[in-house]
Amino acid sequence: MKTDIKxxxxxxxxxxxxxxxxxxxKGNQCTLWxxxxxxxxxxxxxxxxxxxxxxxxxxxxxxxxxxxxxxxxSNLYYTLPQVELASWLVNNSFADRVFFCNSGAxxxxxxxxxxxxxxxxxxxxxxxxxxxxxxxxxxxxMAALSATGQDKIKKGFDPVLHGFEFVPFNDIxxxxxxxxxxxxxxxxxxxxxxxxxRCPDPGYFEAVKNICNKFGALLIFDEVQxxxxxxxxxxxxxxxxxxxxxxxxxxxxxxxxxxxAMLAREDIxxxxxxxxxxxxxxxxxxxxxxxxxxxxxxxxxKIVQRCKETGEYFRQKLLWLKDRxxxxxxxRGLGLLLGMKIRAAGGPVVVAxxxxxxxxxxxxxxxxxxxxxxxxxxxxxxxxxxxxDEIFPTL
Ligand SMILES: *Cc1c(COP(=O)(O)O)cnc(C)c1O
Numbered sequence: 001m002k003t004d005i006k007x008x009x010x011x012x013x014x015x016x017x018x019x020x021x022x023x024x025x026k027g028n029q030c031t032l033w034x035x036x037x038x039x040x041x042x043x044x045x046x047x048x049x050x051x052x053x054x055x056x057x058x059x060x061x062x063x064x065x066x067x068x069x070x071x072x073x074s075n076l077y078y079t080l081p082q083v084e085l086a087s088w089l090v091n092n093s094f095a096d097r098v099f100f101c102n103s104g105a106x107x108x109x110x111x112x113x114x115x116x117x118x119x120x121x122x123x124x125x126x127x128x129x130x131x132x133x134x135x136x137x138x139x140x141x142m143a144a145l146s147a148t149g150q151d152k153i154k155k156g157f158d159p160v161l162h163g164f165e166f167v168p169f170n171d172i173x174x175x176x177x178x179x180x181x182x183x184x185x186x187x188x189x190x191x192x193x194x195x196x197x198r199c200p201d202p203g204y205f206e207a208v209k210n211i212c213n214k215f216g217a218l219l220i221f222d223e224v225q226x227x228x229x230x231x232x233x234x235x236x237x238x239x240x241x242x243x244x245x246x247x248x249x250x251x252x253x254x255x256x257x258x259x260x261a262m263l264a265r266e267d268i269x270x271x272x273x274x275x276x277x278x279x280x281x282x283x284x285x286x287x288x289x290x291x292x293x294x295x296x297x298x299x300x301x302k303i304v305q306r307c308k309e310t311g312e313y314f315r316q317k318l319l320w321l322k323d324r325x326x327x328x329x330x331x332r333g334l335g336l337l338l339g340m341k342i343r344a345a346g347g348p349v350v351v352a353x354x355x356x357x358x359x360x361x362x363x364x365x366x367x368x369x370x371x372x373x374x375x376x377x378x379x380x381x382x383x384x385x386x387x388x389d390e391i392f393p394t395l
Contacts, residue, residue, distance in 0.1 A: 005035065020354060027054025030373050030380055032359065041380050043360045043372040048193070048225050048337065051252040052297055053373040059255055059293050066289035074280060081289035088295045093235060094243040095263035099272065100283030104224035104250035105139025107260035108187075110277060111220050111246045112143045114264060115185035118218065118271040131178055131217075132187040133169040137194035138222055147187055150195070170200060172207045179211055185218040185246070186211075190236035193225035196364045197332055197339025205240040218245040218268065224260075225337070228252035229298055229374055232308035232335030239334065255294045259287050307374040310381070311335035314370065317385045325392040338370040339363075344395050352391045358384050 005023045023035040030053050032040045045051065052059070066081065073079060086098040099110050112130060119127040132138065134149040145154060146161035154160055165183075167174040169192060179186070186208060192198040212219045221244035226236035230252060233239055237247070245268055250260035260282075281287070298304065315331065318340055322328040330341040342349070346362030353360050361369045372380075 020350070020359075022354065029053040029055075030376050038357070040354070040357050040359045041372075041384065043358060043370050043376075043384060045371055045373045046256060047251065047361070048230055048371040049251045049254075050256050051228055051230065051303065051374045052255050052294060053375045054256075056255065056297070058297060059290050062293035063257075063286065063290045066286050071286045072281070072284045075278065075282065079283075079285045079288075081285050081292050082283040085283070085288045085292045085295065088292065089249075089261065089263060092295075092299075093247065093263060094237075094265065095247060095269075096266035097264055097269035099262045099264075099269075099277065099279075100288070101260040101262070101279045102258045102281050103139070103260045104222075104248065105141040105144040105260075106279065107224065107248035107250050107262045108138045108144040108147065108222060109141055110262035111187070111222075111248050111264075112147065112185075113277055114246060114262065114268065114272055115218050115220060117276060118268050119184050121271045126182050127184045127217075129163045129165055129180075129182045130185050130187055130220075131165045131167060131175065131183055133189070133192070133195075134166050135169060135192055135195035135198065136187075136189055136222075137192070138187070138189075139224075169195075169198060170204055172204065172211070175208065175211055179215050179217060181215065183215060183217040185220050187220040187222065189222045189224075190226050190240070191231065191334055191337060193337065193369075194363055196341070196367045197337060197369055199332055199334060200240070205237075205242050209242040220244060220246045220248070222248050224248055224250045226334075228295075229304040229307050230335055230337050230371070232304065232311050234298070234304050236334065253294065254287060254291045257287050257290050259283075259291050303374050307335045310374070310376060310378065311338070313378055314338060314376075314381050317381060318370075321385060321388055321392070324389065327392050327395060333370075336370070336372060336374055336376070340368040340370070342366050342368060348395065349388075349391060352394070353384070353387060356387045356391075358387055360384070 024032050025035050026033050030042050032042050116128050132147045136149040138144040138147040146164045149166045167178050227249045246264045248262050253259050318331040322331050327343050333339050346366050346368050350362050363369050
């Protein structure tokens with residue numbers, strides 16, 4: 001059965017993903033089961049998406065309840081779950097308004113459009129350039145791709161959009177050199193996820209914010225991966241004592257349901273007037289009712305605090321491994337967004353872990369990334385650490 005599904009998939013699905021050869025059928029909390037009945041502890045969480053784990057009963061209930069009364073009516077009308085979700089986000093962040101869409105890339109498209117529109121409204125059309133970071137990742141649609149600082153992701157898709165410039169992450173001098181009166185925004189991830197779990201140096205974001213203020217440019221934080229508690233704060237910007245002007249969210253906002261959001265301060269959000277931007281499915285009742293349950297659960301079950309504690313425990317365990325294995329070069333990250341750089345290809349480690357019942361992820365060839373549901377238990381972390389401790393000497 002497994003080989004049938006794999007074979008069929010390999011003939012009918014676009015070959016954009018090189019998949020791990022297991023067919024996953026169901027999940028509960030931090031455990032997934034494949035069609036052969038084997039179980040796996042999930043340290044990927046659908047790429048930092050299922051922060052509350054799989055098959056959360058409250059989310060399932062919210063979904064089925066809403067499914068029975070109303071799926072969708074479009075944004076031509078008001079609907080309650082959308083307003084409640086937006087209110088929660090506004091009450092819990094720097095932002096005053098929310099634009100809902102369906103993915104991270106789409107949220108970033110909205111952020112880029114809003115930044116340009118903001119200055120166009122002020123008759124400052126020459127201010128259209130966006131500075132983003134080398135090794136950044138902002139998504140695969142054309143503007144998000146243009147903002148992404150990785151050549152391998154842009155290769156073959158030229159011409160990408162005009163007006164995007166790049167500087168190295170953590171390099172204030174280069175930013176100072178590049179920024180000008182034609183810069184409308186500086187766009188960054190608070191911690192580069194796809195780029196290799198790369199953290200900001202102390203004081204970096206404060207300096208970035210100062211430079212933005214000096215030149216009148218907006219600061220856009222792409223919190224698609226870092227948002228919703230992943231780093232041990234609800235939003236990662238809270239670590240750095242500054243606030244962005246615009247923030248994008250997606251991944252964990254729906255715990256697996258497709259939703260993206262672009263949040264902004266009132267004076268900036270004003271630039272999106274009637275008819276300037278839209279999304280058919282954005283904020284539709286079926287998705288926002290589930291997402292509302294997600295954010296309420298994060299709050300009620302103190303998920304952010306839990307992530308902070310578990311993340312610190314996990315990090316200590318990874319550092320313990322580093323002391324024992326020469327092959328480990330670096331351990332880094334925040335909360336439960338952790339990376340381990342190794343002096344070998346990461347692919348074989350992913351496969352070896354999978355065979356022992358653990359799903360982990362490898363990025364940039366040699367960086368193992370650990371992004372489990374935020375409800376992961378210490379015993380589950382201990383079991384993975386034992387597994388890695390056994391695997392490393394065999395590489
Ligand atoms: C995943 C990710 C995106 C893209 O999100 P999609 O929902 O896949 O479009 C954008 N930015 C960051 C930081 C991400 O991690």
